[in-house]
Amino acid sequence: MRRPMVAGNWKMHGTRASVAELINGLRDLALPSGVEVAVFPPLLHISQVVDGLKGKSISVGAQNSAVESGQGALTGEVSPSQLVDAGCSLVLVGHSERRQLMGEQDGVLIRKFAAAQASGLVPVLCIGETLEQREAGKTLEVVSQQLGSIIDELGVGAFAKAVIAYEPVWAIGTGLTASPQQAQDVHAAIRAQLAAENSEVAQGVRLLYGGSVKAANAVELFGMPDIDGGLIGGASLNADEFGAIIRAAGN
Numbered sequence: 001m002r003r004p005m006v007a008g009n010w011k012m013h014g015t016r017a018s019v020a021e022l023i024n025g026l027r028d029l030a031l032p033s034g035v036e037v038a039v040f041p042p043l044l045h046i047s048q049v050v051d052g053l054k055g056k057s058i059s060v061g062a063q064n065s066a067v068e069s070g071q072g073a074l075t076g077e078v079s080p081s082q083l084v085d086a087g088c089s090l091v092l093v094g095h096s097e098r099r100q101l102m103g104e105q106d107g108v109l110i111r112k113f114a115a116a117q118a119s120g121l122v123p124v125l126c127i128g129e130t131l132e133q134r135e136a137g138k139t140l141e142v143v144s145q146q147l148g149s150i151i152d153e154l155g156v157g158a159f160a161k162a163v164i165a166y167e168p169v170w171a172i173g174t175g176l177t178a179s180p181q182q183a184q185d186v187h188a189a190i191r192a193q194l195a196a197e198n199s200e201v202a203q204g205v206r207l208l209y210g211g212s213v214k215a216a217n218a219v220e221l222f223g224m225p226d227i228d229g230g231l232i233g234g235a236s237l238n239a240d241e242f243g244a245i246i247r248a249a250g251n
């Protein structure tokens with residue numbers, strides 16, 4: 001039985017004041033015990049969030065981390081071990097905004113994934129196709145290649161301590177959501193790809209859906225057999241809406 005997870009990716013949003021307000025809203029939420037909840041604030045606000053959520057069962061993660069796990073001469077980067085030291089337990093790897101806007105490709109993402117695990121962080125690997133790729137009928141090929149690059153290099157066992165988020169790029173921040181069946185089809189293919197190598201890992205790994213998830217569509221999405229929760233962008237900036245999405249995962 002996989003424990004559902006609902007994670008909020010705050011992206012590049014927030015000031016110290018708005019983050020304080022969001023923390024208060026999150027503290028007021030009654031969280032269902034069966035759901036793991038996490039937030040990914042901007043790096044600058046991680047300490048504030050870790051301190052503000054003390055005693056509340058919400059994990060804190062980073063949106064990105066360095067390719068090296070320790071410390072060193074890497075100007076502008078923050079390493080997984082520094083994130084652990086700051087109170088993080090998770091990190092996003094390969095969000096489409098970083099793949100597309102920062103040019104992050106497989107080689108770098110493999111190193112980030114490995115460095116995160118070496119420091120004890122749980123990587124949340126984000127994969128998904130663009131609209132052009134979906135329209136060309138290449139969705140499963142693209143997703144399989146993105147996942148396969150990590151499996152080939154680090155082995156399927158790496159997913160015993162990782163989470164995967166399927167986020168179709170065309171659904172991110174657009175208000176367009178993959179239908180529950182569209183999302184389920186891709187999730188099933190992801191699980192089958194893992195199962196071809198190791199069925200125990202495949203059955204245990206949480207597969208989150210991301211892309212315009214709201215309280216209004218979460219119940220249906222999370223009701224699909226291979227969707228184990230969500231990675232929420234815009235809707236996670238409102239504690240009440242985020243709380244309603246969390247409850248949808250607890251149903």
Ligand SMILES: O=C[C@H](O)COP(=O)(O)O
Nearest residue numbers: 009172173211212233234
């Ligand atoms: O990481 C979160 C995803 O990019 C989804 O963002 P969104 O819920 O604003 O569409």
